[in-house]
Amino acid sequence: MECSGESRALFPGSVKALLDSVEAFLFDCDGVIWKGDKLIEGVPQTLEMLRARGKKIVFVTNNSTKSRKQYAKKFHSLGLVVSEDEIFSSSFAAAMFLKTTDFPREKKVYVIGEEGILEELQLAGFTCLGGPEDGDKRAQLKPNCLFEHDATVGAVVVGLDQYINYYKLQYGTLCIRENPGCLYIATNRDAVGHMTDLQEWPGAGCIVGAICGSTKKEPIVVGKPSTFMMDFLLQKFQLPTSKMCMVGDRLDTDILFGQNAGCKTLLVFTGVTTLSDLQDPLNNIHPDYYTSKVSDIFELLGQ
Amino acid sequence: MECSGESRALFPGSVKALLDSVEAFLFDCDGVIWKGDKLIEGVPQTLEMLRARGKKIVFVTNNSTKSRKQYAKKFHSLGLVVSEDEIFSSSFAAAMFLKTTDFPREKKVYVIGEEGILEELQLAGFTCLGGPEDGDKRAQLKPNCLFEHDATVGAVVVGLDQYINYYKLQYGTLCIRENPGCLYIATNRDAVGHMTDLQEWPGAGCIVGAICGSTKKEPIVVGKPSTFMMDFLLQKFQLPTSKMCMVGDRLDTDILFGQNAGCKTLLVFTGVTTLSDLQDPLNNIHPDYYTSKVSDIFELLGQ
Secondary structure (H helix, E strand, O other), rough: OOOOOOOOOOOOOHHHHHHHHOOOEEEEEEEOOOEEEEEEOOHHHHHHEEEEEEEEEEEOOOOOOOOOOHHHHHHHHHOOOHHHHHHHEHHHHHHHHHHHHOOOOOOOOEEEEEHHHHHHHHHOEEEEEEHHHHHOOOOOOOOOOOOOOOOOOEEEEOOOOOOOOHHHHHHHHHHHHHOOOOOOOOOOOEEEOOOOOOOOEEOOHHHHHHHHHOOOOEEEEEOOOOHHHHHHHHHHHOOOOOHEEEEOOOOOOOOHHHHOOOOEEEEOOOOOOOHHHHHHOOOOOOOOEEOOOHHHHHHHHOO | OEEEOEEEEHEEEEHHHHHHHHHEEEEEOEEEEOOEEEOOHHHHHHHHHHHHHHOEEEEEEEEOOHHHHHHHHHHHHOOOOOOOHEEEEEHHHHHHHHHHHOOOOOOOOEEEEHHHHHHHHOOOOOEEEEEHHHHOOOOOOOOOOOOOOOEEEEEEEEEEOOOOOOOHHHHHHHHHHHHHOEEOOOOEOOOEEEEOOOOOOEHHHHHHHHHHHOOOOOEEOOOOOOOHHHHHHHHHHOOHHHHEEEEEEHHHHHHHHHHHHHOOOEOOOOOOOHHHHHEEEEEEEOOOEEOOOHHHHHHOOOO
């Protein structure tokens, strides 16, 4: 591999330097740990080696369709033992954003998204509307028919929603346009993602784009590359970000997230980004390191 | 009414000057001629007076859900006699765009939108996929399940679609991302519209925003405020645009469309824009004239 931009390929020497200088590894999941429903080769040994060396491990994922609890189950089903508090999903970030900004408990949250967002919001004590429950509802475009929405909705949270429909779009749009001060929160804005092993599908960026299009407003983004989640990690670890390394497969979310926060960054090619993408003259996001797959960290050490 | 920006309210004197200098009136429909399914007061007399004075009349609408034929029916149902060739809808504009740019006949067009787009495309001789037919389809996010799309799709046309679903979003996204050279055409980008009498609903801008979010591409817009439709009007009338007046209820589509083309412009307050919106210091789109309703043209003449 050639050097691309300011990035360097991992070699045995640089892996040693990386492990010596980093105390916490932040991993993206999809395209790094797994792809769709398949574990990526060598991941268990690599995580084991990192834990054996006393490194802290966190999984930071933009996928909002699952809650941390559901994620822990997915890890277990793939043979990885991961605790809920090692998982930071954008669904959790949305709930934490409302909590830390003292969102009034008497106000409701309308959700355009899946189960994960609802579960995290409810766990944090918020009252939710929408989500999967509105998946089969139809908007009736009839004369003299008024589409009613709840005036006590104070925030609309938008994430990936494979059951998106015009009803939900109208509900969310009405809340944002008509309820005074209503917040518009996006879990993330990934254009596409590997929802299945074989191909990419529209991501939260698609659904968020729809609401931007109807409201002409920009959302508060709580997932990567926004640094909102980093505040929690900093509080949790009490470590300077220079001692953290973000490992991901996306330049514009993972690597940018790591760089925005001052972390070291490592790009892997098991997900959406290729070496050619990295080398593209139009690309201006350059990780500190890049390598084929996460397990190179393990293999290059010669263990 | 006070003067706002560079705009002037219509008065008997200015109406006379307007009628003397203008030979063709371009009317937006929704919020100008009708609101939802209700004809706006005084419209028939006004159109009749304009026709009696030999003025040419055209209806230019961004609503893509109907074809020109379906529009003519709507006019008739409201008691207005309008011929199909007086109607320029964004559904027709999409078909004309493909025709004038010599879109290859052997390629297909995928439609995220309603019946009007399909009808106009088929009338122009193009082969279409999608539209209402895909309204009940569900995308299956299962491992090892490949969502197949037609590799001969060479254009995706996106308009308002009240039956939007994740299947259509994935289909359109795949075509734009994976079919080499595939065009991405938007009928228009209106954020909201009066789909019913009582309230506004997400417009084509919502659906277009979704596809922008998943493809990270910007569409070719054929409806207002793009001047694409104006080329047809110019060819049809052989009139300088300075002898045309665009009458509409929206600053960022109708009035901007008129101004982009060099027409005179008249804003009416029977639709989405209020006098306060016009006066807002943040507004930088100022029509030549504004008035309460279309029939002021008739009434101010004292006829």
